[in-house]
């Protein structure tokens with residue numbers, strides 16, 4: 156089949172690689188003029204690796220990622236370093252972390268040469284017919300996959316845009332430029348309207364993220380200085396991670412998700428995938444994981460089918476993906492509200508609940524989240 160993919164992010168590249176392995180003729184359109192070279196870290200759970208295995212990418216991504224977090228003490232701490240909850244060892248065995256730029260490069264390296272067009276801002280037909288226009292040149296396909304991210308212009312063209320919702324907080328992210336000794340501990344520290352996360356990467360570098368509940372659209376002249384200030388007095392090795400990060404490499408983004416689930420993931424022979432379909436807050440670490448599940452689901456459903464079967468395949472994709480991703484969007488937003496609580500009473504209640512919650516419950520919830528509902532199961 157002739158298939159167009161709009162957007163060369165994690166979701167678009169992964170689905171393109173999987174479809175090419177099944178001998179489909181795939182063209183990827185990316186509006187940026189070159190491979191994106193920014194990004195910090197990313198955590199991928201077991202479900203993401205199940206999907207990567209189906210796409211033929213599992214081993215390659217395992218080889219550039221770290222599974223160190225699974226053998227460390229992890230969970231939630233308070234800013235003084237006291238543990239509120241420790242996740243039982245064994246419940247995180249599938250969790251691995253990777254540098255985003257390295258993941259991107261690995262996906263690109265698996266793409267068939269000549270199939271990716273940079274500097275190609277692509278728009279689809281509003282009625283969902285499989286037609287793509289780039290610079291006023293129109294091309295016809297059997298199927299168009301829209302993977303153009305949270306601010307998807309094509310989702311709007313299809314009349315499927317529910318709008319964006321500001322999650323109430325901003326996030327700084329970075330990767331240290333040298334090893335930092337984490338003393339066998341990782342995870343998140345929850346304060347009042349703030350959290351800090353620490354994740355080991357390959358080569359003992361550290362991916363960290365810090366959040367702050369605030370109005371959207373605020374930036375600092377020096378984001379590195381600002382994030383160091385916001386987390387002054389928090390337990391070790393938070394300042395050490397910040398000091399080991401190049402100031403110009405600190406990223407800051409206000410956090411948005413979709414205001415509500417899209418009413419449909421498909422229109423005609425066009426289908427939404429990844430953040431274009433279900434952008435969620437990062438609190439469950441599942442955004443990219445769900446993009447990979449979408450990609451693997453679509454590849455499996457299309458396998459052995461021809462252009463005639465596309466409408467039926469898309470109906471099955473919708474029924475498998477809509478419920479799962481809507482549920483994770485909702486849970487991720489709730490987790491974010493809990494983590495970002497700033498009212499002292501709410502924080503006190505939250506911390507008490509975390510202290511009393513058996514870690515096994517957290518472990519069971521995490522394992523359930525990591526179960527990808529594969530086609531045919």
Ligand SMILES: Cc1cc2nc3c(=O)[nH]c(=O)nc-3n(C[C@H](O)[C@H](O)[C@H](O)COP(=O)(O)OP(=O)(O)OC[C@H]3O[C@@H](n4cnc5c(N)ncnc54)[C@H](O)[C@@H]3O)c2cc1C
Nearest residue numbers: 162164165166186198277303304429430437440442443444
């Ligand atoms: C702070 C933060 C932390 C996160 N941490 C995690 C994590 O730990 N684990 C996890 O699983 N997820 C995480 N996520 C979510 C994850 O980053 C996203 O879910 C994932 O990157 C989405 O990939 P995508 O391919 O759908 O979209 P994107 O990566 O946004 O890619 C979309 C691509 O489409 C291109 N494009 C846009 N419009 C057009 C057009 N008209 N024509 C052609 N190209 C176009 C864009 O240039 C871009 O390259 C996090 C997100 C944030 C904000």
